[in-house]
Amino acid sequence: MTRCIWVLVFLLMTGTASSQVLNNQAQSNTIDYGQPQQYRIGGIEFTGIKFLDPTALTGITGLKIGDEITVPGEDISRAIQKLWDQGLLGDVDVYVTRIEGNQIFLNFDLKERPRLSRFEFNGINKSQQDALREKINLIRGKVVTDAVLNQTRNIIRKYYAEKSFLNAKINIVQRPDSLLPNSVVLNINIDRGDKVKISEIIFEGNEAFADKKLRRQLKKTKEKRFYKIFTSSKFQRSEYENDKQLLLDFYNSEGYRDAIIVSDTVYNTSEDRLGIRITLDEGNRYYYRNITWNGNYLYEDDYLTRVLGINKGDVYNKQELDKRLNYNPAGIDVSALYQNDGYLFFNIDPVEVTVEGDSIDIEMRVSEGPQATISKVTVTGNTKTSDHVVLREIRTLPGQKYSREDLIRSRNELANLGYFDPETIGLNPMPNPEEGTVDINYTVSERPNDQISLSGGWGGPIGAVGTVGLTLNNFSTRKLFKLSEWRPLPSGDGQRLNLNVQANGRYYQSYSFSFTEPWLGGRKRNSLTASVFKTIRRDPRADVDSRLNVDGAALAGP
Template sequence: MSIGRCAGTSCGGKISSDYILYRVLGGIFLFLATVFTGLATPAMAQTYTFNSVQVEGNQRIETSTIVARTGIARGEKVTAGQLNDAYKRILDSGVFGSVELTPRGSTLLITVEEHPTINKISFEGNKRIKDETLEGVVSSQSRRVFTPEQAEKDASEISKVYSSQGRVAATVVPRIIRRSNNRVDLVFEIAEGTTIEIERVSFVGNRVYSDRRLRRILASKQAGLLRTFIRSDTFIADRVEFDKQLLRDFYLSRGYIDFRVNSANVEFTRERDAFFLVMDVQEGQQFSFGKISTVSEIKGVEAPRYNDVLKIKPGVIYSPSLVENSIARQERLALRDGVDFLRVEPRITRNDRDLTLDVEFALVKGPRVFVERIDIEGNTTTLDRVIRQQFTSVEGDPLNPREIRESAERIRALGFFKESSVETREGTTPDRVIVDVDVEEQPTGSLNLGGSFSAADGFGVAIGLKEENFLGRGQRLGLQISTAQDSKSYVLGFGEPHLLGRNLAFNVDLGLSTRNSSFASYDTSRRFFNPSLAFKLGELSTLQVRYGWNNTEMLTRTNIATGAVITSEIAQGKRSSSSLGLTYSYDSRLGGLNPNSGVLFEVGLDAAGLGGDNEFIKTAAKAIAQTKVLHEEVTLRASFEVGALSWRSNTSSRTIDRFILGSEVIRGFEPAGIGPRDLSGGQDDAIGGNYFAAARFEAEFPLGLPEELGIRGGLFYDVGNLWDLKNVNTAGGNIVGADGSLRHVVGFSVLWTTAFGPLRFNFTKALKKETFDKEQSFDLTIQARF
C-alpha cells in the first residue's frame, strides 16, 4: 500500500491503521525535535526600534519634556527592560497619576494622566490650633502639583501637632474638591478630639525615693482638681522622653551612677479616657567621692597649685556637675596663669567595695586651635554685642570647648531667643575654628496682671509692663503699678546687665508710693531714686553697691487720733535722706556641693548723711540654712535675722525710719503687732524700734494626701524681739515695750500650690507675749498671676 495514494483521512471509506501510526510517530518526532532545538539555541530577547514617539493626555507638561525623560533615542534598538525603566522614570517624576507605554510598530505611544494642581488649601474643624500654624506644618502648596502621598504625609504631620498638645485621638483626613482645568481644592478635615490626661504616674523598682518624690521631678503631672487650668497633666509622648532624662539627672546628681530607666509604659485606662504612666527604674548603689588628686603632664605646670582650687572633698556624694565645676575652676586658673591650651581630663576609678569613685584630674596639653571669628545669624532685633557678651573668648583666643558650651548655655538663659545653637567648624586653616551662633528671636515684652491679698495691704491689683530686651540692647525696662486697697505704688525700673561691656549689672528704680495702713494711725508718702551696681565676687557670692535718695512724709489720717509720739513725728513734715549702701550675699542653695542643702547669708549697711535731712547708719543681716531629709520628703529650714539703727541726726527719728516687724519676720502677730507702743491719749500706736532679732525654725512635709492636690503641711517655731527707742521724741507719751522681751510662737501651716499661685494658711499660737501685743492666730497669704 502506498501512503502517498491515500489522500485525506480515509482510504476506501475507512481510516488506515498505517496512516494513524505514521501520524503518531511523526508527532513524537516533531516534539522531540522542538525540545532539543530549544535546549540547544537560546531564546532571542524581544527588541523594538522606534522612529517616532507620540504622547497623549498631557495638558501642562510639554511633550518634549516627557519624551526626554524616557531616555529613548529614535532609531535605536530598545529592549523590554529599557521600556520598563522609561516607564518608571516618567512615573517617578511625581506629576502623573498613571503612565502607559504602548509600542505600535515603529511608533511608541505614551499615554499619561496628570496629577491636578492645588487651587487652595484649607482646614476644617480646627479650633484649638490656628490655620496659620497648620500652614507652616504642611508641605503641599497652592499652585503646586497635588499628590495623594504628600497629602497623607501632611495629614500625619498635622496629627503630630495635635499629639504634642495631648490630643492623641485627633484624626486628620485629606480630601479634594474637583475644579475646572484639572485643579483641586485640598481640604484637611480635622476632628480634634479631647485632651487625654495622665490619670496616674507610678514607678517600679524605686526603693530609695518614693513615688511622691519622683513625681515632683517629672514634667508630666497627674491630673488633679484644677485639671482645667493645668496642661502639664496632658499626655505628650515627647515629654515622656524628657521625663526620663530628668530622672537620670536627678539620680546621677545624687551619686547613683548606675541608674537607668528600663522602660516607660503608657497604657489606656479601662474607660480609654486617660493614661497610666508607669516607669520601671533601676536605682543601683549610691557612690561618694573617694580620693581626689591632680596630676600634671605639662612641663612647668604644678599640680598642687591646681589641686588647691578644688572644692570637692572625699566623702561628698558624687555628682557629675561637681566634676564639671572643678574642671572649670582649673581651666580658669590656667587662663589666669597664662597657660594656653590646657585641658583637664577627669580619670575616674570605681571602688565597688567601699562605693567610692576616685577622681584624678589630669592636666594635659590640648590641640593648638584658635578662634578665628564668631559669626552670628538670625538676630533681627538683638544687637550682636549682646550675644558676644556671653562669650569670654574673642577672636584670636585659644579655643576652649568647655567655655563655648557654657557660652551657649548663657545665650539660652537670656530668654531672648526661641531657639539658639552654637556650633564650631573648621576655619581657613586646620588650626583655626569658626564659631557659628544661630538664633531665632522671640517676643521679650510682657504684660502681667496680678491679684494679691494680705492682712497688711488688703486686696489689690498689680499691672506690670516689662521689656527684657529694650531696643535689642539686652536692657530691662519696666513699669510696675500696684493698687492695693491700702497701698499704692508706681515704679519705673531700668537695668543694664553689662555696663561698659563688663560683667557689671546696673539697675535704677524711680517711683513713688503711698500707704494707708490698717495697723497705723497715719499715712505715708514716699518718693525714691535708687541706682545700684552689682557684680560677682565668686561663684556663689555677689556684692551690691547702691545709692538711695528717699523723700518721706508721715500724714495725718482723716478722723483718726494719734498719740504724742506719732503727732510729733507727723509735725516734722517731709524729710529726705541721701545714703550710700552695700550688700554682700552668699547663696549655696542652688550651686553648692549638696543639691539637698544650702545656706544663704546676706549682710547690708546703709549710711545716710551725704546731704538730705537724715543722718544714720542702718545695718541688717540674714542667714538661712535648709536641708532635705527622709529621702528628700521633709524640708528643714532655719532662719536668723538681726537689724540695728544708729541715728545720728539732731532731730529725732520717726517710726518709718525705725524697724517695724511683720509676719514675714515673726508669725502669729499682726503687722507691727510687737515692739514698743505709745498708749498716750487712749491710743495704741506701734512706734517701732532701733534693734530687732528673730529666729525661725520650720519643717515642711507631705500630709499623705494625693499629690495632685498640691497640698503639703508645715510646723514652725518663731522667736523674736524688737526694742530700743534711743533718739526718739517720747515726750508726753505713755511708752511700753521699749526694753523689749522675747516672743515665742508655734504654728501649723497648710501650703497649697495651685494653678493661680501658692497659698499659705498659718494657724498660730503665741506661747509667750506681752499684754499690749496684737496677736493674730490665723493668716492667709495669696499671690496670684493671670
C-alpha cells in the first residue's frame, strides 16, 4: 500500500474559513485542484486538544466515517466553519494524513482558546467590585471567547451607565496563568470617569404648554441648576424612558389623546454634561360630547351617568374615564356599583363611536352577567398565624353574594392585625362563570410584631430605675403545653401577653403581667384582659427598713 502524506491546511482568518494546500511533491499522487475527486472518509482524528471531547467535535463537524466528500470542495470548509462558530477554538488546521484507494484520512489539528483561571478588578473600590461580581457571568474554567469578553464589558458599562457614569472605560487584559496550562487571568481595568449630568432640556413643537411645565412632568430627568441643591440631575436611560411616557400621560390627561413624541435626541454639551431635545406633535385637544349606555338593565342611564361623574364639555381623559369605570380610590365607580351587589362577571367597554372636530361621543357597552356566590375561601402564606385567626377577620364568607367592598375591607382587617406585611396581602378571586360561583384566595406574608423594650430613668430619691418589657402580640395558650409548637414561643392564636419589670435594686421593684384574649368564645370580637401586678418600695432615707408591698389583680371584660 502506498503511504502518502497530503497536507491540506485550512487557515481561518478574521472569522472566515480560507484554505491553502501544501502537497508533498515527493509522492507519486497529488491532488489536482482543477479536477475535484470523490473520496470516502476512512478516519477522523483530532490533535492539539486537552479539554474538548473528540466525539462531540466530530458531531459538530457534521462529518463521519463512511461519508463521501469532494476534495477539493465545500465539505471540509463547512466542517471548519462549524467548529469555528462554537467560539471554543483559536485556530483550526486540517491535514490529509493519507489516502488509500478512494479512502481519505483527515486530521483536525486544533488550538483551544484559553480558559479562565481568575479575574481581578482594577481602578474601583471593593463595594463596586462585589456588586459587579454578582452581575458578570465569569466562572473559573469557562472558555474565554470574544463573546464572553464583550458581554462582560457591556454588563460593566450598563452598571455604570445606570449610575450616570456614561463615559466609563473598560479595558480587559488577558494574562497567562503560569500555574495552570492553557489558562488566563483577566485584569479588568475600569476608569468610570465623572458622572454625566443634564445641562439642558429643550422642547420643540409644544404650543399648549410651556417648556417649564413640561419639564415638571419629567420626575427623574432634571436639569442641573445651581439653586436646585436637592434635585438630582443625573442621566439614567431607564428613568428617561419612563419620564417620556409620563410626558405623554400628562398630554393625554389634558385632552390631547393624539400627542406623540416625534423624536428625541441626547447629545453632549461637554465632557460631563449632556442635553436633551424632545420634539412633540401635540395634536388636537378633545372634549366629551354625548355619553350613552347600552346593555344596562339594573340601573337607569341617568343614574349611571351620575355615578360616572363625567359631563358634556369635560376635557377628554381616557385614564380618568377608566378609573371612574373600573376603580376609583376617591369614591364609587361604575364597576363597584355592580360588583358590590354580586355581579362579579360585570363588564363595561367604552367605545368611541364618533370623533367630530374636537368632540368625542362615547357609547358604554355593558354586560351585567349573573350574580356570583362565594363558594370557597382559603388563606395561604400564614406560616405562623393559625387559619382561624385569619378567617375570623374576613368578611367574604362561603354562601354569600360576592362583594368587592367586602373583599377590600377584609384586606384592611388583615393589615390591621399587624401580623402580616400589608404591602404583600393578595386578593385573588377565582371566578367560575359556568357555575356562577367564585373561590377567593387570600395570600399573606408573616412579619415579626413582638416587642422587647429596655429603658432607664431617674426615680427621685430612689435614684436610677431600669425597665425591661416583653410583649407577645400573637401568643397562643392553646399551644403552651405542645413543645413542638414552641418556635421559640407558642404563637399564632392572636392573643396578647405582656410582661414588664421595673427595678432599682432593693429600694424599688415593680412587676406586672397582663393577658388579652381578643375573641372570647371565638364567635365575636369580645375582648377579655386579665392582669396581675406587684410593687415593692423601701425608703432609702429611713434608718429602719420600712417596706410597702402593693399586690393587685384586674379583670376587664368586653
